[in-house]
Amino acid sequence: MSWSIVSAIWRREMRSYFASPSAYIVLAVFLLITGWFFTLNLFKENLAHMRSIFDILPFLLVVFAPAIGMRLISEERKSGTLELLVTMPVRDFDVIFGKFLAAFSLYAVALLFTFFYPFTIITLGDAQVGSIIAGYVGLLLLGGAYLAVSLLGSALTENQIVAFILSFALCAVLAILVFAAIVIPPPMADVIQYLSSTYHFQNIARGVIDSRDVIYFLSLIFLSLLLASRAMIQRKFL
Amino acid sequence: MIHIENLKKLYGSFPAVDDISFDVARGEILGFLGPNGAGKSTTMKVITGYYPPNAGKITIDGHDVVEESLVTREMIGYLPETTPLYLDMTVYEYLKHVAEVRRIPANEQKVRIKKMVDVTGLADRLDQSISKLSKGYRQRVGLAQAMLHEPKVLILDEPTIGLDPNQIVEIRELIKTIGKERTVILSTHILPEVQATCDRVVIINKGKLVADGTPDELQHRFQGKPVIYLQLHGINPDDFAKINALAGVESLERLDDPEPNVVSLQISTEPGTDPRGDIFRLCVSQGWTMLGLTRKVESLENIFRSLTRTDPTAKAAGEVAA
Known part of the structure; x- marks a missing residue:
């Protein structure tokens, strides 16, 4: 892997996010929705904990990640810049990884803004710091996985809207699979449950960072990025 | 320098490029001629590694474009048909980005960019946003990008499209100057361009090669009756x-x-x-x-027309094949 290429791609994508209103809109909407659920919980229910945030965010991410990721490759394919990018001497995976890191950075910035909530809780009540940290680790992994899937969606089409819908559908399936497991007979149910992103997130958010859950997310990210690089351009694997 | 052997590229079942073979010698400027949809761009996309070929073989300086794609891409500067520009960047930012992705050493980047913007006449536009540039200037940015890393091979897909007559002359001169040291393939359907800039001409039609020679040779060969x-x-x-x-x-x-x-x-x-x-x-x-x-005497234009006419009685094409 060439870090100079990854970083060049990362910098371009970051500037592109912040050069247009898109990043600001996404950040604002993200904070508005999480803030709404947090304050509702805090003032209406008079509960000072992060549960509501950690319950709602996994489903918010199903929409949020495709919104961040949809333009990453489809836009370049449409404008013709992809043709330049992949005919330069770059490894396809480096390009994909740089783009993934850019989307992930934007997401991490959004998460950073939500730190306001746990700080409020810690000051108000006796929150368990460990479970909050675990929750955030889970959110990073879950968001990373959805962003990688969205990057794959973006690599499959030159239409950003189609990319969004495709990525949304894929993420939604991963998210709700855990509910399907309830109505499926036992041996299959375990498999279905294992495939569901929500299941692994809930495991981590409970406060136990198990390597099995981490491996699930990391392999989902890696597999999606690999498929995305193959979808971006067909050629002999390098 | 560039060796193309029995190249075939299908879009679904439609052969966009059908069994084309030709060579380009080192330092040669090759005019790649054909009507719209003849397969020029497709051939170029295969050479640059954007499309995989369905059959056949292309080597650049002995390196296969499929097997050693990273090596051949290193040697190529490419200007695609749609100028590949990031509209949210300035000219300088864009060229810097390309230099970084191409891994031109940091201490050389500025010098190379300076050289290229001087050559392409962009020096006073460096800090302008690409989205505000006219078509002609955008094309120059595309050319600067293609030559930034001083490639051995330049692949230019309709480089003078959208330029005004003065710019066309300038860009042709530029290509000629560059072509002294480098191997250039340039596609066009503008015939005077070929006569003005190219050492050799390859004409393709409907994915097939119909003529290959110097402009003079072709003129002579297809002269017909004065x-x-x-x-x-x-x-x-x-x-x-x-x-x-x-x-x-x-x-x-x-x-x-x-x-x-x-x-x-x-x-x-x-x-x-x-x-x-x-x-x-x-x-x-x-x-x-x-x-x-x-x-x-029959002009290259007429030769082109008779070779690429759509009617099946295009006699000249048959003569070449024979």
Whole structure:
């Protein structure tokens, strides 16, 4: 892997996010929705904990990640810049990884803004710091996985809207699979449950960072990025 | 330098490029000619590694573009048909980004960018946003990008499209200058461009190669019959036979009189002959007043047209194949 290429791609994508209103809109909407659920919980229910945030965010991410990721490759394919990018001497995976890191950075910035909530809780009540940290680790992994899937969606089409819908559908399936497991007979149910992103997130958010859950997310990210690089351009694997 | 062997590229079942072979020598400027949809861009996309070929083999300096894609991509500078620009960047930012992705050493980047913007006349536009540039200037940015890493091979897909006549001349000169040290393939459907810049021409039509040679060679090979246009005053239609009897004259046809008392004739001659001198002497001896005498040889334009005509009787194409 060439870090100079990854970083060049990362910098371009970051500037592109912040050069247009898109990043600001996404950040604002993200904070508005999480803030709404947090304050509702805090003032209406008079509960000072992060549960509501950690319950709602996994489903918010199903929409949020495709919104961040949809333009990453489809836009370049449409404008013709992809043709330049992949005919330069770059490894396809480096390009994909740089783009993934850019989307992930934007997401991490959004998460950073939500730190306001746990700080409020810690000051108000006796929150368990460990479970909050675990929750955030889970959110990073879950968001990373959805962003990688969205990057794959973006690599499959030159239409950003189609990319969004495709990525949304894929993420939604991963998210709700855990509910399907309830109505499926036992041996299959375990498999279905294992495939569901929500299941692994809930495991981590409970406060136990198990390597099995981490491996699930990391392999989902890696597999999606690999498929995305193959979808971006067909050629002999390098 | 570039070796293309039995290249085939299908879009679904439609052969966009169908069994094309040709070579480009080091330092040569090759004009890649063909009507729209002939397969020029597709061929270029395969050379640059954007599309995988369905069959056949392309090597650049001995390296296969499929097997050693990273090596061949290193050697190529490419300007695609749609100029690949990031509109949210300035000219400088864009070229810097390309330099970084191409891993040009940081201490050389500025010098290279400076050199390229000087060559392409972009020096005063460096800090301008690409989205605000005109088509001609965008094309220059595309060219600067393609040459930034001083590639051995330049692949330019319709480099002068969208430029005004002055810019076209400038860019042609630029390509000629670059072409002295580098191997260039440039596609176009503008014929004067080929005659002005290229050492050699390859014409393709419907995915097949129909001609390959220097502009002069092609002109010579497809010359057909030179035609002489003659305008005379004071000739009697009965005397046409006297012209017809001259050596080299094949047939003669009277055109509409351009003005009263002026007879206009179109004379087909045998290839390789030029009976203009004999015609002149005949006119003098007969006392006809000669008002006009021109000889027309088939232009590259006509050759192009006859080779790439869509009707199946395109005879010239058959002759090349034979």
